[in-house]
Amino acid sequence: MKISLDFDSKRGFFPDLQKSYQPQTDLEEAKGHEILNLHNSLQAIHAKVDETNALLTKERETAHIRCFAHLQQIQTAREKGALQEAKDKLQAQVEDLTLDLQLQKRLKTELEEANGQEILELQNSLQAMQAKVNVTNALLTMDRESSQEKIDKLSETVEELKTLLESERNLKEEKLSESKQQKLEETEKRANQLQESMNRLEEKLINIELENKVLRQQALLMASQLKSILDLHSTSMQLKVADMEERPQKSLYEKQQEYQDLLIRCITQHLGFSKGRPVAACIIYKCLRQWQSFEVEKTSFFDRIIHTIGQSIEIQGNNNHVLAYWLSNVSTLLLLFMLEQAEANCPAFLFKQKLTVYVEKIYGMIRDNLKKQISSLLKLCIQAPRDFEPEFLNETNDSQDILIDHWQGIQNNLDSFLNILKSYYVPSFLVRKIFTQNFSYINARLFNSVLLRRECTTFSNGEYVKAGLSKLYHWCYKETEEYVGSAWDELKHIRQAVGFLVIHQKPKKTLDEISHVMCPILNRQQLYRISTRYSDDKYVTPSLSPDVIQNMRMLMDSDNSESSSFLLDDDSSIPFSVDDLSKSMDEMNIEDVEPPPLISDNSGFSFLKGRHES
Incomplete structure (x- = not known):
C-alpha cells in the first residue's frame, strides 16, 4: 500500500498513515x-513568548524532516521492525517538546514570583523608612521643647538682671554706701557667673545647631542681648567685648564643619592600606569617636560619608578594583562600629544599617561581575568539540590544549578576581562566599545543560566536562580552603552526572548502586532523565538495564513527595549575616594607623597621631 507523506496541520501528523492503520489500539x-x-x-x-517562537519553529521543521525520514524507513523496512523505531523517536521528540513547554511555564512562574517578592520588599522598605521618619520627628520635637525651656529660663534671668541694673542706674548720683558697694560687687559677680553659664549652654547647643539653625540664631541673639546689658554696667566688660569684636573667631560649629569637609575630601582619594588595615575606614572611625558623633542625637555627617561611598561605587560599578577597595573599607568600618561600646542613638543606628546594606550591595556586585565573566565561557564548555580526544590530555598536544582553552579561561578569571580581592585585603570570609556562590552557579549551568540537551548526555561529552572539572579541582587545591572554602563541594551535581556518563558496564549496575553510591545527590527525576537520554558515541554500549530503568520509573510514579522539577536554581541571595561577618573577623588595633598627608599637618586632626584617642 502506498503511504502519503503529506502533513496536514489540522488533522495532525501522518493523516494517511492513520487511515492505513485504523485498527490501532486506544x-x-x-x-x-x-x-x-x-x-x-x-x-x-508562541503568542506569549516571542523569544521561544524561533526555537519552536525550528523544532517543528526538524520534526517534519525526521518524520519524513522515518516514513521512508518504514516503507522500505516494515518487516524489519522499523515502525517501532520510528515510533520511539517520535515519542522522544514529543518528550522534548513537553519539557520545553514545562521549562517556559516554570520561567514565567519564577518571573512572577520574583516581581511579587520585589514589590513586597519595596513595601517593607517604605514602611521601615516611614517609621524612621516618625522617630526622627519625635526626637526633633523633644529637642525643641528642651531647648525652649532652657531659653525661657535664661530669658527670665536676663529680665531680672535688667531690673536690677535699672534700679542701680537710678541710684548712681547718690553716694554709695559700703553695703551698696558690696551689693554692686555681688551683682557683678553674678553677671560673670551668668556669662559663664551662658557660654556652657552655647557649647551644649552646638549639636542642636547642626540640624536646627533657627534655635541657634535665637541662642546667639540671647547671648548678644546679655552682652549689651553687661556693657552698660561695666566699662571693663565693654573693653573685653570690643577686643573680641576686633579679633573675630570662628564658632565651634564652623570649625567642625571645616574638619568634616576636609575629611570627606580626604576619603574620596585612594588612601591605601597600613599593614593590611584600610586607612580610610580607620581614619573615619577615629574621627567619629573623637568628635563624639556616636553619641549625638542629630547629625548629617553620617549621611555625607554614606553618600561619598555610594557615589564612588555607582560611578565605577564595573571596576572590580574600586569595588574591592570599598568592600574592604566598609566591612572594616562596620566591624569597628560593632565593637564600639558607647550607646548609639538614632543617627548612629541608621549609619550601621546603611553600612550593612553597602557591604551586601558591593559583595553582590563583585559576585555578579565574576558570573558575567565566566558565563560566556560556560556556553563553550558544555558540549565537547567533535575532534576532542581525552586520551591525549596528558600529552603535549597543542590542538588538544586549544579544545580546553575555554576551561582555562574560566580558571584565568578566577585567578584574576582572587588576586584583586587579596590585594585589597577583602576579608577572607567574604572571598570564600564569593567563590562558593560562583561555583554553585557553574554547577547549575552545566548540570541543567546536560539534562536539557540530549547531545550533552554522551560518553565523549562526559569525558570532556570531566577534563574541565579537573582544572577547577586543581585550582581549588592550589588556592587552599582559606580563600575558596567549600567551593569544590558546590559542583556535586555536575560531578556525579559526569561520573555516570563515563562509568563503564552500566547494564551491570543496580538501582541501589546508582542512587546511593554513584549519584546520591541526584533525585529520581534527574537520574531517570540522564539514564534514558544517555548514548555511548564512542564504544556503542547501552545504558542501564531495562529492569533498573523500569524500577526507577515505578518509584518516581509512586513517590508524590518528590518534586517533578529536575532543574537546579541559581541562588543569588546574600549568604551571610552581619553577625557571621563580625564573628569571622579578628579585633583590629588601629592606634598606629597614620593619617594621610592631606590632614596630617592640620592641628584639628592632631589626635590621629597620638597613642591614645580621646
Missing part, C-alpha cells in the same frame, strides 16, 4: 490526540 489514538493537543499548546505559547 493507546495509540490517545497518543495521537496528545500530540495534537501539544501542537495546539505550543501555538498558544
Whole structure:
C-alpha cells in the first residue's frame, strides 16, 4: 500500500498513515490526540513568548524532516521492525517538546514570583523608612521643647538682671554706701557667673545647631542681648567685648564643619592600606569617636560619608578594583562600629544599617561581575568539540590544549578576581562566599545543560566536562580552603552526572548502586532523565538495564513527595549575616594607623597621631 507523506496541520501528523492503520489500539489514538493537543499548546505559547517562537519553529521543521525520514524507513523496512523505531523517536521528540513547554511555564512562574517578592520588599522598605521618619520627628520635637525651656529660663534671668541694673542706674548720683558697694560687687559677680553659664549652654547647643539653625540664631541673639546689658554696667566688660569684636573667631560649629569637609575630601582619594588595615575606614572611625558623633542625637555627617561611598561605587560599578577597595573599607568600618561600646542613638543606628546594606550591595556586585565573566565561557564548555580526544590530555598536544582553552579561561578569571580581592585585603570570609556562590552557579549551568540537551548526555561529552572539572579541582587545591572554602563541594551535581556518563558496564549496575553510591545527590527525576537520554558515541554500549530503568520509573510514579522539577536554581541571595561577618573577623588595633598627608599637618586632626584617642 502506498503511504502519503503529506502533513496536514489540522488533522495532525501522518493523516494517511492513520487511515492505513485504523485498527490501532486506544493507546495509540490517545497518543495521537496528545500530540495534537501539544501542537495546539505550543501555538498558544508562541503568542506569549516571542523569544521561544524561533526555537519552536525550528523544532517543528526538524520534526517534519525526521518524520519524513522515518516514513521512508518504514516503507522500505516494515518487516524489519522499523515502525517501532520510528515510533520511539517520535515519542522522544514529543518528550522534548513537553519539557520545553514545562521549562517556559516554570520561567514565567519564577518571573512572577520574583516581581511579587520585589514589590513586597519595596513595601517593607517604605514602611521601615516611614517609621524612621516618625522617630526622627519625635526626637526633633523633644529637642525643641528642651531647648525652649532652657531659653525661657535664661530669658527670665536676663529680665531680672535688667531690673536690677535699672534700679542701680537710678541710684548712681547718690553716694554709695559700703553695703551698696558690696551689693554692686555681688551683682557683678553674678553677671560673670551668668556669662559663664551662658557660654556652657552655647557649647551644649552646638549639636542642636547642626540640624536646627533657627534655635541657634535665637541662642546667639540671647547671648548678644546679655552682652549689651553687661556693657552698660561695666566699662571693663565693654573693653573685653570690643577686643573680641576686633579679633573675630570662628564658632565651634564652623570649625567642625571645616574638619568634616576636609575629611570627606580626604576619603574620596585612594588612601591605601597600613599593614593590611584600610586607612580610610580607620581614619573615619577615629574621627567619629573623637568628635563624639556616636553619641549625638542629630547629625548629617553620617549621611555625607554614606553618600561619598555610594557615589564612588555607582560611578565605577564595573571596576572590580574600586569595588574591592570599598568592600574592604566598609566591612572594616562596620566591624569597628560593632565593637564600639558607647550607646548609639538614632543617627548612629541608621549609619550601621546603611553600612550593612553597602557591604551586601558591593559583595553582590563583585559576585555578579565574576558570573558575567565566566558565563560566556560556560556556553563553550558544555558540549565537547567533535575532534576532542581525552586520551591525549596528558600529552603535549597543542590542538588538544586549544579544545580546553575555554576551561582555562574560566580558571584565568578566577585567578584574576582572587588576586584583586587579596590585594585589597577583602576579608577572607567574604572571598570564600564569593567563590562558593560562583561555583554553585557553574554547577547549575552545566548540570541543567546536560539534562536539557540530549547531545550533552554522551560518553565523549562526559569525558570532556570531566577534563574541565579537573582544572577547577586543581585550582581549588592550589588556592587552599582559606580563600575558596567549600567551593569544590558546590559542583556535586555536575560531578556525579559526569561520573555516570563515563562509568563503564552500566547494564551491570543496580538501582541501589546508582542512587546511593554513584549519584546520591541526584533525585529520581534527574537520574531517570540522564539514564534514558544517555548514548555511548564512542564504544556503542547501552545504558542501564531495562529492569533498573523500569524500577526507577515505578518509584518516581509512586513517590508524590518528590518534586517533578529536575532543574537546579541559581541562588543569588546574600549568604551571610552581619553577625557571621563580625564573628569571622579578628579585633583590629588601629592606634598606629597614620593619617594621610592631606590632614596630617592640620592641628584639628592632631589626635590621629597620638597613642591614645580621646
